[in-house]
Amino acid sequence: MTNFISVQLKKASEVDLAKPLCKFIQQSYPGGDAQAEHCRAAEELSKLRKSALGRPLDKHESALETLLRYYDQLCSIEPKFPFSENQVCVTFTWKDAFDKGSLFGGSAKLALASLGYEKTCVLFNCGALASQIAAEQNLDNDEGLKAAAKHYQFASGAFQHIKDTVLSALNREPTVDISPDTVGTLSLIMLAQAQEVFFLKATRDKMKDAIIAKLANQAADYYGDAYKQCQYKDTLPKEVFPVLAAKHCIMQANAEYHQSIVAKQQKKFGEEIGRLQHAADLVKTVASRYDEYINVKDLVDKINRALTAAKKDNDFIYHDRVPDLKDLDSIGKASLVKSTPVVVPLSQKFTDLFEKMVPLQVQQSVSVYNQRKADLVNRSIAQMREATNLANGVLASLNLPAAIEDVSGDSVPQSILNKSKSVIEQGGIQTVDQLIKDLPELLQRNKEILDESLRLLDEEETTDNDLRTKFKERWQRTPSNELYKPLRAEGANYQNILSKAVQADGQVKERYQSHRDTIALLCKPESELNAAIPSANPAKTLQGSEVVNVLRTLLANLDEVKKEREQLENDLKSVNFDMTSKFLTALAQDGAINEEAISVTELDRIYGSYTQKVQESLKKQEELLKNIQNAHQEFSKMKQSNNESNLREEVLKNLAVANDNFVELVANLKEGTKFYNELTELLLKFQNKCSDIVFARKTERDELLKDLQQSIAREPSAPSIPLPTYQTTAAGGSKPAASSTPTPAPRTMVGTKPQPPARPPPPVISAATSSSSTSAPAGTAAAPAAAPAPTPGASAPAASAAPSQAQGPPYPTYPGYPGYCQMPMPMGYNPYMYGQYNLPYAPSPVFQNPGQAPYPPPQQPGYPFPQQPYYPQQ
Numbered sequence: 001m002t003n004f005i006s007v008q009l010k011k012a013s014e015v016d017l018a019k020p021l022c023k024f025i026q027q028s029y030p031g032g033d034a035q036a037e038h039c040r041a042a043e044e045l046s047k048l049r050k051s052a053l054g055r056p057l058d059k060h061e062s063a064l065e066t067l068l069r070y071y072d073q074l075c076s077i078e079p080k081f082p083f084s085e086n087q088v089c090v091t092f093t094w095k096d097a098f099d100k101g102s103l104f105g106g107s108a109k110l111a112l113a114s115l116g117y118e119k120t121c122v123l124f125n126c127g128a129l130a131s132q133i134a135a136e137q138n139l140d141n142d143e144g145l146k147a148a149a150k151h152y153q154f155a156s157g158a159f160q161h162i163k164d165t166v167l168s169a170l171n172r173e174p175t176v177d178i179s180p181d182t183v184g185t186l187s188l189i190m191l192a193q194a195q196e197v198f199f200l201k202a203t204r205d206k207m208k209d210a211i212i213a214k215l216a217n218q219a220a221d222y223y224g225d226a227y228k229q230c231q232y233k234d235t236l237p238k239e240v241f242p243v244l245a246a247k248h249c250i251m252q253a254n255a256e257y258h259q260s261i262v263a264k265q266q267k268k269f270g271e272e273i274g275r276l277q278h279a280a281d282l283v284k285t286v287a288s289r290y291d292e293y294i295n296v297k298d299l300v301d302k303i304n305r306a307l308t309a310a311k312k313d314n315d316f317i318y319h320d321r322v323p324d325l326k327d328l329d330s331i332g333k334a335s336l337v338k339s340t341p342v343v344v345p346l347s348q349k350f351t352d353l354f355e356k357m358v359p360l361q362v363q364q365s366v367s368v369y370n371q372r373k374a375d376l377v378n379r380s381i382a383q384m385r386e387a388t389n390l391a392n393g394v395l396a397s398l399n400l401p402a403a404i405e406d407v408s409g410d411s412v413p414q415s416i417l418n419k420s421k422s423v424i425e426q427g428g429i430q431t432v433d434q435l436i437k438d439l440p441e442l443l444q445r446n447k448e449i450l451d452e453s454l455r456l457l458d459e460e461e462t463t464d465n466d467l468r469t470k471f472k473e474r475w476q477r478t479p480s481n482e483l484y485k486p487l488r489a490e491g492a493n494y495q496n497i498l499s500k501a502v503q504a505d506g507q508v509k510e511r512y513q514s515h516r517d518t519i520a521l522l523c524k525p526e527s528e529l530n531a532a533i534p535s536a537n538p539a540k541t542l543q544g545s546e547v548v549n550v551l552r553t554l555l556a557n558l559d560e561v562k563k564e565r566e567q568l569e570n571d572l573k574s575v576n577f578d579m580t581s582k583f584l585t586a587l588a589q590d591g592a593i594n595e596e597a598i599s600v601t602e603l604d605r606i607y608g609s610y611t612q613k614v615q616e617s618l619k620k621q622e623e624l625l626k627n628i629q630n631a632h633q634e635f636s637k638m639k640q641s642n643n644e645s646n647l648r649e650e651v652l653k654n655l656a657v658a659n660d661n662f663v664e665l666v667a668n669l670k671e672g673t674k675f676y677n678e679l680t681e682l683l684l685k686f687q688n689k690c691s692d693i694v695f696a697r698k699t700e701r702d703e704l705l706k707d708l709q710q711s712i713a714r715e716p717s718a719p720s721i722p723l724p725t726y727q728t729t730a731a732g733g734s735k736p737a738a739s740s741t742p743t744p745a746p747r748t749m750v751g752t753k754p755q756p757p758a759r760p761p762p763p764v765i766s767a768a769t770s771s772s773s774t775s776a777p778a779g780t781a782a783a784p785a786a787a788p789a790p791t792p793g794a795s796a797p798a799a800s801a802a803p804s805q806a807q808g809p810p811y812p813t814y815p816g817y818p819g820y821c822q823m824p825m826p827m828g829y830n831p832y833m834y835g836q837y838n839l840p841y842a843p844s845p846v847f848q849n850p851g852q853a854p855y856p857p858p859q860q861p862g863y864p865f866p867q868q869p870y871y872p873q874q
Contacts, residue, residue, distance in 0.1 A: 003243060003293065003294045004131075004134065004135045004148075004193050004196075005131070005135075005189055005193065005240055005243055005244075006128070006131040006132040006134075006135040007097065007127065007128035007131045007132070007155070007186060008097045008098065008128060008237075009057070009097060009125045009128045009129060010094050010095060010096070010097045010121050010124055010125055010128070010177065011094070011095045011097075012053040012054075012092070012093065012094050012095075012121065013092075013093035013094070013111075014050075014054060015049065015090060015091070015092060015093075016046060017042065017045050017046040017049060017090060018039075018042045018043045018045070018046040020088050020089065020090050020692065021039075021042035021045070021081060021088065022038075022039045022042050022043075023688065023692070024081060024082075024087075024088050025038045025039055025042065026039070027685050027688070028363065034356065037356065038354065038356075038357055041353035041354050041357075044353050045073060045077070045353055048066075048069065048070050048073060048353075049070060051066050051070075052066045052067050052069070052070040052122070053070075053122070053125075057129060059129070059132045059133050059136050060133065061133065063129060064126065064129050064130060064133060065347055065349065067122065067125055067126045067129060068126060068345075068346040068347035068350075069347045069349065069350055070122060071119065071122045071123055071126060071344075071346060071347075072344055072345040072346055072347050072350040073350070073352070073353060074115060074118060074119045074122065075119065075344045075345075076344075076352045076353075076354060077115075077354055078115055078116075078119070079359040079360050079361060080354055080357050080358070080359050080360050080363075081115075081360065082360055083113070083114065083115035084113065084114075085113045085478060085483050085693065085696070085697075086483055086484070086486055086487060086689075086693055087689075089113050089692060089693050089696040090113060090115075090696075091111050091112065091113045091696055091699060091700050091703075092111065092112060092113070092114070092115075092117055092118040092121070093109060093110070093111040093703065094109060094110060094111075094117075094121045094175070095108065095109040096108040096109060096175045096176055096177045097124070097128065097177040098176065098177050098235060098236060098237060099175075099176070099177075108175055108176070109175070109707070110174065110175050111700060111703050111704075112170065112172070113696065113700070114169070114170060114171075116165075116168075116169030116170060117169065117170050119169065120162055120165070120166050120169050120170070120174075120178055121178065123158050123161060123162055123342065124158070124159070124162060124177070124178055124183070126154075126155075126158050126346070127154070127155040127156075127157075127158030127159050127162075127186070127190070128155070130151040130152070130154050130155040130158070131151065131152065131155045131190060131193075133147075133151050134147070134148040134149075134150075134151035134152045134155070134193070134197075135148075137151075139197070139200055142201070145197055145200060145201045145204070148193075148194075148197045149194050149197040149198060149201075149337070150340075152190045152191070152193045152194035152197065152337075153190070153191070153194045153337055153338065153339060153340045154340045155186075155187075155190040156187045156188075156190035156191040156194065156337075156339040156340070157187075157339035157340035157341055157342055158340075158342060159183040159184070159186040159187035159190065160183070160184070160187040160339045161341075161342040162178055162183045163180045163183045163184045163187065166178055166179070166180060166183070167180065176235045177235070179235075181229070181233065181235070182233075182235050182236070184229065185226055185229040185230045185233075185236065186236075187339060188222060188225055188226040188229065189223075189226045189240075189244070190339075191222055191337055191338075191339060192219055192222030192223045192225075192226055192247070194337040195215065195218055195219040195222055195335065195336065195337045196219045196247070196251065198215055198336045198337060199212065199215040199216050199219055199251070199254070202215050209258040209259070209261040209262050209265075210258075210259075210262050211334065212254075212258045213254075213255045213256075213258035213259040213262065213331050213332075214255075214331065214332045214333055214334035215334055215336065216251045216252070216254040216255035216258065217251070217252070217255035217331045217332065217333050218333040218334055218335045219247075219251040220247075220248050220249075220251035220252040220254075220255060221333060223244055223247045223248040223251060224248045226244050227241070227244040227245055227248055230244070239293060242289070242290045242293050243290070243293050243294065245289075245290065246286045246289075246290035246293060246294045246296075247294070249282040249283070249285055249286045250282070250283065250286060250294070250296060250299065252279075252282055253278075253279040253280075253282040253283045253286075253299065253303065254279075254299075255331050256275040256276070256278050256279035256282070256331070257275070257276065257279045257302070257303055257306065259275050259331050260272040260273075260275035260276045260279070260306065260310070263275060264310070268320070269310065269313065269314045269318045269320040270314070270320035270321045270322045270323055271323060271328060272310050273307065273310045273311055273314055273320075273322045274322050274323050274324070274325060274328055275328065276303060276306055276307040276310055277307060277322075277325075278325055278328075279303045279307075280300075280303050280304060280307055283296050283299050283300045283303055284300070287300055358580055358583075358584065359584075359587065361583075361587060361592075361593055362580060362583045362584055362587060362593070364595075365579070365583045365593045365595040365598075365599075366579055366580055366583060368595050368599065369579045369583075369595065369598075369599045369602075369603075372599050372600075372603060373603060373607075376603055376607055376611075377572050377573065377575075377607070380572055380607075380610065380611060380614045381569050381572060381573075383614060383618065384565045384568065384569060384614060384617065384618075385569075387565075387617070387618050387621050388562055388565060389660070389664065390621075390625075391558060391561075391562070391621055391625060392656075392660045393657075393660070394625055394628070394629070395555075395558075395628075395656070396653055396656040396657045396660060397653065398628070398629070398632045399649050399652050399653045399656070400551065400555060400628070400632065401413075401415045401551075401552070401555050402415050402416055402652045402653075402655075402656065403632075403635070403649065403652075404548050404551055404552060404635070411530060412526060412529055412530045412533060413652065415656075416529070416533075416652060416655050416656070417526060417529075419522060419655070419656065419659035420522045420523070420524075420526070420529060420655075420659075422659070423519065423522045423523055423659060423662050424522075424523055426662075426666060428519075428520075428522075428523035429516065429519055429520050429523055431666060432512060432519070432662070432665055432666060432669065435666070435669035435670065435672075435673060436508075436509060436512065436669065438673060439505050439669070439672060439673070439676070442673065442676035442677065442680070443498070443501065443502065443505070443676060445676075445680060446498060446676060446679050446680055446683055447498060449680065449683040449684060449686075449687055450491065450494050450495065450498070450683055450686070452687060453491065453683070453686055453687040453690040453691075454491050454690075456687075456690045456691055456694045457480075457484050457487060457488070457491075457690055457694065459694075460480055460694045460697055460698070461480040461481055461484060463701070464479065464480040464697070464701070465479075465480070465481075467701070467705075471708060474708055474711075475704070475708075476704075477700060477701075477704060480697065483693075483697075484693075487686075487689065487690060487693070490686060491686070494679075494682075494683060494686065497679070498679075501672070501675065501676070501679075504672070505672065508665065508668050508669060508672070511661065511665065512665055515657070515658050515661040515662075515665075518654050518655060518657070518658035518661075519658045519661065519662045521655065521658070522655060522658055522659060522662070532651070533648060533651050533652065533655075534647045534648045534651060547631055547634045547635050548635065550631045551628065551631045551632065551635060554624055554627050554628045554631060555628065557624055558621065558624045558625075558628070561617060561620055561621050561624065564617060565617055568610065568613055568614065568617065571610060572607070572610050575606060575607065575610070577602070577606055579598075579599070579602060582598055582602065583595070583598065586598060
């Protein structure tokens, strides 16, 4: 009697998880032990998927454990990898569990680049395998009963979880097997079977009949609800529906049977008989309708024995009135089962392969924090460098410190010599020329990478649009122009960056050309440099004066400020603080991360003191420059000025400015070279993303095209078959006369061959033959009335005559294959006549049955249908 329903597993296509995950890890994590460990974990995950989905699974706990481990691992990596069509693009393809395919091959399947879809299908298989394991349990012992009940409740919870989450996980219409209606019904079926297992255990443990009746009635209720849910659906296998109907009746019959025992114990003998009669009717229905699915012979015998004994006792002893079924009290219900909720981890042996990898939300928060930190540090450094450049410009305009060092008037000041030496040590003008020469090559390389990336997107999008135009609504996948919007925006951003970089390169080149000659002068030896500087009268009287000493002190203080800034800049760059733990704590406590609030607080705590030092340095420089300008005014008043000294001072100023420009140009060009090299790495990653998504889209496109071809092949064709001539025109070509007798269905003719001539009219029964029917022996059929003779001169077309024999179904006639031609049916058909259909010849009229019309003459030449072949009787 115990026939339980189990669910078939879904079949998955093979997918390599290691390659896309390793590529994302290499792009997102710096090289080292952590990256290598994450890549090894990705390979282990791919192996785990093959073990769980790439082979047939035994109906055993170990197989279910493998599936549960894989599901748990999917749940753990979901917040750590951005699975989507335009990031980590992995297309998962699954077939419908209940679709058996068609004559032309193929079955209903769905391919999505969604981890939620993979999780849903894996959980479906967990529930399906649990139902199969439960169905294999030995229900004759407690261990088997407990295991079956546990697995059925787990399967019910798995299917219920899919029902609640599938639409949000897929964001599109799922296949029928995982649709909310189907999995909701499966969940209820599993719950009903778990309740039935508890009923069997209660019966085996010989619990009170009142309790057993309630358990059985609750199981019947569950089965009835499941029966109603799938009553008008054809999504589940065909044997599920009758099994549910049978189980509903069986559980209700068991409830009535055990409740009748309770009634007997309460001396309610009429109620006992009424319940047993109802139980007998229920099992009788099962035996008559669903016997091929469930055998209820033992239950029928048990109920009938109890009913016979109860009737006998009541008839001879108690004479209690048997109430109507509607007057019986309803049996209570007791549910001992519930769907097991899906709480990760489901496996007791689960260990996270990516335990050391932080969730994607934390990664994103850390990335945003790092950007905030970089902005703050760069802003502070830019302020200090700008202040230093301002100070150098002020000193160069005042010809300091060269003015107070130029004692003789015909030698190169020491500060100018130091600057010349520094420029020569850095490579001089050749360094600048080489750096400027390298920039266009770096720029062109980046442009080519970006153009190639966008070309891949353009080609795939064009192909997608062409196929969408061709197949219209059949082409059901995300349009490429929508899917590529983030990549298009990223590509446009890179194009904007490159255009700004070109402008910056032009400004650097223009600035270099304006100062190239002066920088080249600084690169010359001291003798040539001295010759290029005009001589002037010495200002020896100013040496040792108070104003010169003040200027030297102020200049020394300004140099000290510059050195402090260099150290402060190094300190700002070297500060490092890992915010991962902060964000992980926030995520664990609140379930979300308020990145802005946390980052601003931490940045203020870490960099607040450095920011204050930067502002103090700027303020101190401002005061020093003000004092230097005032002291220089006094120095200029005391200094003897003439044309030669003014010209010399101008040249010294230009040399100082050239040094500053050289330092700034080299820094800018090196920064530009570094920028282009870093941009190349970013563009290569961008190109990899584009090529990966284009490859994934191509694979998806090929799968979709294959499915479309199969679906088109499965569509029924409806060729236009011309009507035979004899159905539309009479034999003589005239329009047939109207007749109340329906025209027999014509045989189907394939092709456009010339139509055969009209059939000859049926034989006319003679009066002698008709009169003989009166003397026919008993048991023979009376011959029909003879057809009236046609009026002379009137046309009696054959097409209007009633058929003289039954017409069979239309059989097609193919070239080289004779069509089916049924032997004419005798007018007086005798079912006991030997070999009527197989007579190879027409019987002689002497041996005809009375009342039987003569057989038609042999086939006429040109008759379109061949003679029926002769098959002798065995």
